[in-house]
Amino acid sequence: MNETNENNIKASLVDSIQVLKANIDRPIIRKILRLISTKCPKDRKNRLEIALELMTNTRSRADTCVICNLFAPLLNGIVTRSAKAFGVTKEQLVEKFENPYWRRGLVNTVTGIAKFGVTKPFVPSAPFLVVWDYTYACNLQCKHCYATAGKPLKDELTTKEAFKCVDQLAEAGVTSIAFSGGEALIRKDFFKVAGHARDLGIFPAVATNGTLLTKEMVKKLKKLNLGYVQISLDGACAKTHDMFRGVPGMFEKTVQGIKNCVEAGDIFVEVATTITNLNYKEFPEIVRLCRELGIDWFMHYNFVPVGRGTTIMDLDLDPFEREKMIRYLWHELRTDDSMALLSTAPQFARIAIQEEHGDSAVIPSHFYNCDLPGQLQNLSSFVGGCGAGRFYCAVRPNGNIEPCVFLPITVGNIRHDNFEELWENNRTLWTLRDRDKLQDNCGSCKFKYVCGGCRARAYAYFGDIRAPDPGCINNKEAYYVAMQKQLLKTQLTQLKVRV
Numbered sequence: 001m002n003e004t005n006e007n008n009i010k011a012s013l014v015d016s017i018q019v020l021k022a023n024i025d026r027p028i029i030r031k032i033l034r035l036i037s038t039k040c041p042k043d044r045k046n047r048l049e050i051a052l053e054l055m056t057n058t059r060s061r062a063d064t065c066v067i068c069n070l071f072a073p074l075l076n077g078i079v080t081r082s083a084k085a086f087g088v089t090k091e092q093l094v095e096k097f098e099n100p101y102w103r104r105g106l107v108n109t110v111t112g113i114a115k116f117g118v119t120k121p122f123v124p125s126a127p128f129l130v131v132w133d134y135t136y137a138c139n140l141q142c143k144h145c146y147a148t149a150g151k152p153l154k155d156e157l158t159t160k161e162a163f164k165c166v167d168q169l170a171e172a173g174v175t176s177i178a179f180s181g182g183e184a185l186i187r188k189d190f191f192k193v194a195g196h197a198r199d200l201g202i203f204p205a206v207a208t209n210g211t212l213l214t215k216e217m218v219k220k221l222k223k224l225n226l227g228y229v230q231i232s233l234d235g236a237c238a239k240t241h242d243m244f245r246g247v248p249g250m251f252e253k254t255v256q257g258i259k260n261c262v263e264a265g266d267i268f269v270e271v272a273t274t275i276t277n278l279n280y281k282e283f284p285e286i287v288r289l290c291r292e293l294g295i296d297w298f299m300h301y302n303f304v305p306v307g308r309g310t311t312i313m314d315l316d317l318d319p320f321e322r323e324k325m326i327r328y329l330w331h332e333l334r335t336d337d338s339m340a341l342l343s344t345a346p347q348f349a350r351i352a353i354q355e356e357h358g359d360s361a362v363i364p365s366h367f368y369n370c371d372l373p374g375q376l377q378n379l380s381s382f383v384g385g386c387g388a389g390r391f392y393c394a395v396r397p398n399g400n401i402e403p404c405v406f407l408p409i410t411v412g413n414i415r416h417d418n419f420e421e422l423w424e425n426n427r428t429l430w431t432l433r434d435r436d437k438l439q440d441n442c443g444s445c446k447f448k449y450v451c452g453g454c455r456a457r458a459y460a461y462f463g464d465i466r467a468p469d470p471g472c473i474n475n476k477e478a479y480y481v482a483m484q485k486q487l488l489k490t491q492l493t494q495l496k497v498r499v
Helices: 009-020 027-036 047-055 066-085 090-096 100-116 159-172 190-199 215-224 238-245 250-264 280-293 307-315 319-335 347-355 376-383 419-425 427-433 455-462 473-498
Strands: 129-135 176-181 203-208 228-232 268-274 297-301 340-343 362-364 369-371 392-395 400-402
Touching: 027 047, 027 066, 027 100, 047 066, 047 100, 129 159, 159 190, 159 419, 176 190, 190 203, 190 215, 215 250, 228 250, 238 250, 250 268, 250 280, 268 280, 280 319, 297 319, 307 473, 319 340, 319 347, 319 473, 419 427, 455 473
Parallel strands: 129 176, 129 392, 176 203, 203 228, 228 268, 268 297, 297 340
Antiparallel strands: 362 369, 392 400
16 A cells, blocks of 8 residues: 555545635635536546546547546646645645546535535535445444444345445545444445445544454455554453453454554554443553554544443443543644644634643644644634544445434435435534534534534433533533433433332
8 A cells, every 4th residue: 555545535625625714705716516416327437536537647548438538627726826835746636636536536525516516614525435334233242332233234234235235425525434343344235336436535443452463454455455454452461451342352453463464564454442431440551551662643532422332321421531641642642743643522613722821833633633734723613523324324234324324313214215315415524514503512612613522422321412512621510410410321221120
C-alpha cells in the first residue's frame, strides 16, 4: 500500500475542503460545481470524477464523451486557483488525486456542496464511511457489544443481496466501507464481497476482534488489497481484556493478530479501545502497549450503553473522568507523534481548541486528526464533530440502515429502499445534521458546530437524538439525572424479580 493509502481515504475530506475553500462562496463557481457534479448517462460516472481522471491521466479522452471532455478545463482552472491560495503547486494537488479514493472523496465533497449548499457542519452527498455489520456471528461475548452479537441473524443478507448492497453504495458515491460485526471474517463470502467493493472504487476496511488474524488470514487480506484493519483491544493485560471479551485466552490471540498485521506491512493498523471504569486506570498502559506494537493509529471509543452495553451502564465514566482521559489523550498526541491518537468522543475537538487557546493546527474528528494550519476555527466548524447520519452511517446484517452503529434508529432497508434518496431526504438524518435543533446545554454551547455532542449517547440516555450528551462536563447535571433514573430502573427490575 502506498503512502497516500496509509494516510487513509477518510483524510480526503480535509484536503477536499482545502482545495475548495477559496472558491465555494463565489456564485459562478457554485454554478460550475452543480454543472460538473451531475452523472453522465453515457460514461455512467459523476462528471467531476471523470474530469479528475482526465486531469490525472488515469482515463483516456478517447473513452470519454464529448461533454465530459469539455468539463476538464473548468476543473483545471479551479485546481490551479485553489493550489495558489493554499501555497502548494497544482502538481502536488494532482498527485493527491491520482489516488482513486481521494478522487471519490473530492467528488463527494463537491456534490454535497452542489446539492445541499455550504452547510455548517458540512454534509457530503454520500457518507464518507459506511460501517456494515456484515454478520452478527461472533466467537466472543463482549460485555459492551452494541450488537449483542454471538449468533447470526436469521434474515442476514445473502451473498447476492450483499453484492447488490455494494452496488447501491457505490452508485450513491460512498467512499469507504468498514466491514464489522459481530466478526466479519467469520462469513465465508467476506473476501468476495469486499473484493467487489474494491473493484467498484470503494475503499475496503475491516473491524475485527483480532483473534482470527493468523498469518495466513493476513496474507489473504493483503492479497485482497484491503487497506485498513481496526482491531479491538480493551486492556493492557490478559485479565482486563479477557474480562471485557467474555472468553479466556483472547488477549494473547488479539495481540498476536496485531503483530501479524504490523509485521506483514502494507496494511494500515488501528487499535480501538472502549473505555469504561473496568479499564479506565489502565488507559495509559494500553496506549503504551500500542506504541510498542508499532501500530499506525490508536482510537479511543466512547462507551455507548446500547445492546449488551445496557447491562453495564453503571460502569460508564462520569463527565470529569472522561474529560481527564481525553485531555490526557490530547497531551499524548501533542508530545509524541510516533502514533496518531484519536477519539470518537466529539469533545476531543473542543478540548483541542481549549488546550491550544484556539491556535492549534490539529483538530481531532471521529476518524481523522485534521491538520488545519491557520484556519482552525473556520474549518473545524466545517468538519463538525459528531458525524452520525452526516459523515457516516451504518448497515445492519439484515440490511437495515441506521445513522450510526450505536444509534439504533432504522431509517430504511437496503433491500427495498434507495440509499441515495434516503441520504438526501430522510427527516431523522437531517435532524441529526442540524445543530440548531439541539437541546441545551449542547444547543447553547459555543462549540456546538465543532463538537455537537455524541448523538448516540444522548439517545441512549434520554431517548432523544437532540438531547444533551451526558458525557460532557458542560452537561454534568444531565449525567447525574440520567444515572439516578438508571439506578431507579435497576431497583424496580430487581423488585419485580423478587416478587
